[in-house]
Amino acid sequence: MILDDFVSFDEKGLYCKYGDFYIDPQLPATTAVISHAHADHAISGNNNVYCTRATASIMQLRYDRTAAKVFNIAAFNEPFKIGKVTVTLIPAGHMIGSAQILMEYEGTRYLYTGDYKLQPDATCEPIEWVTTDVLITESTFANPEIIHPDPVAEIRKINDIKSNILLGAYALGKSQRLINLITEHAPQKKILVHHKIMPINAIYEKMGFHPGKYQIYGRKLMKVQDEFVYIVPPFTFDSYIRATGVKRLFASGWKNLQVNNQDTLFISDHVDWNDILQTIANTRPKQVWTLHGKGDHLKAYFKDDIFVKILN
Structure with a gap:
């Protein structure tokens, strides 16, 4: 009963x-x-x-x-x-x-x-x-009315962006999934990770889930136009609102978190x-x-x- x-x-x-x-x-x-x-x-x-x-x-x-x-x-x-x-x-x-x-x-x-x-x-x-x-x-x-798009098709959009990308994402879960998707479907991109995400990545790796290829962020690297993708948590992303020389994207299933009309990443968990x-x-x-x-x-x-x- x-x-x-x-x-x-x-x-x-x-x-x-x-x-x-x-x-x-x-x-x-x-x-x-x-x-x-x-x-x-x-x-x-x-x-x-x-x-x-x-x-x-x-x-x-x-x-x-x-x-x-x-x-x-x-x-x-x-x-x-x-x-x-x-x-x-x-x-x-x-x-x-x-x-x-x-x-x-x-x-x-x-x-x-x-x-x-x-x-x-x-x-x-x-x-x-x-x-x-x-x-x-x-x-x-x-x-x-809400049907999530294919995440692989979404991540492949960044292949057409030749400038460096500032990619906002939640540090836990989303960031690791993005590292994996970019490694697999945009392999020419060089992934940089904010220092607050690194300890979480370490837990993933200890548990046997290796996200993909990445390195910790270095300021000198982002000054070079070499198709870097810098993954940062929301607070850091918001603090870089006036960043120049990069394409700003936020990966989310929520429309209100997309930051420009030209390029969107609808990736939901x-x-x-x-x-x-x-x-x-x-x-x-x-x-x-x-x-x-x-x-x-x-x-x-x-x-x-x-x-x-x-x-x-």
Whole structure:
């Protein structure tokens, strides 16, 4: 039997009262299951954290001693118990170590996707499929008007840009994927990386995911017109708004983060409308619960075929 209150939101975030734990809490909690290491899902200060080894390593890099009191490292596809709930982490394909959280209680399965993507990405574990009774999906781009373009076609656009490129990207996940895509599909480009991205790259490499060819940024290098691509985090990118002699691009799935009309890089690490429909087909849920976006379009699309509940 599906329990309508299996998870619910309170002041700390998404809570499972049947296991007495939070999922990606927004405020420090006694027990937390963390889907991945992006800061909007993985805060510091929790007591007991359950997550993958890659997620723990990145949280420890970013938060040091306040990352968590105790990390309980869980391997993919190996069930463990929290209270009376059996939890299994399933690869989500979003970034290194990212996990869907499968929760089983009294014979019913609830699958929380976290952030996830279906597009191929050589810098993280590919998404895996399991069936579920309830799919709890992020719905950031759950709109039939939003279809993400092919990331390979997007990255190949920079082959036509002969000047140096200042490429803005989130330091964790996106930057490593861009290094890989550029190495594979624009091999003549010389990739420079901001110093804040380098420790994250080191974790990726330690975990067996080598992004590609790159070197740390040097000011003298960028003064030479030699098809350099300098990857920088958003704050640094914004501080270079008056930079001359370079083409400014920001790699994102969001239109408002594209910085010029002539050249855009729509590369998203989230699912689009078609991906969500594919996920529902693959996981075969009886109900779909949405969060982190709008579920209105899914509710209208499925009508009476699948019950859709909007959690927030």
